[in-house]
Amino acid sequence: MIPGVAVGMGGQDWIVPPLTLGQLRRLLPKVRQLTEIGASMGEAEIGVLIDIVTVALQRNYPDITSDKIENVLDLGNAGAVLNAVLTGSGLEPGVAAVGESAAPGASPGAAPATSNSVRESASPRTTTG
Numbered sequence: 001m002i003p004g005v006a007v008g009m010g011g012q013d014w015i016v017p018p019l020t021l022g023q024l025r026r027l028l029p030k031v032r033q034l035t036e037i038g039a040s041m042g043e044a045e046i047g048v049l050i051d052i053v054t055v056a057l058q059r060n061y062p063d064i065t066s067d068k069i070e071n072v073l074d075l076g077n078a079g080a081v082l083n084a085v086l087t088g089s090g091l092e093p094g095v096a097a098v099g100e101s102a103a104p105g106a107s108p109g110a111a112p113a114t115s116n117s118v119r120e121s122a123s124p125r126t127t128t129g
Helices: 021-033 043-057 066-072 078-088 117-121
Strands: 005-009 012-016
Touching: 005 078, 012 043, 012 078, 021 043, 043 066, 043 078
Parallel strands: none
Antiparallel strands: 005 012
16 A cells, blocks of 8 residues: 555545656646536536546555546545645645635645636645755
């Protein structure tokens, strides 16, 4: 099992490992398509979210399918699961889980969703020093 972030979906705990560089390269355009996680998502955004989560989980659960993810991912856990995928992969998501508010001065990834939040912040973290 590749270390990662534990998330709950469908009454089960899952370990979400970081994306490989190859997965990240292929998925980054899709990540940038997401504008928010919530009830206002359209069919395309839901499909992108399912694709991203499925690819990430396949590192630890090779037999997992998008059909399975579609049946365990919901509006109550989608934001937290996406944040686990992105932060574990070195990205700074700007999507808060549905029903969550950003804490003042919180770390990256805790900002509330906006129409450009994922697109603007889904870029590799850089450090100086």
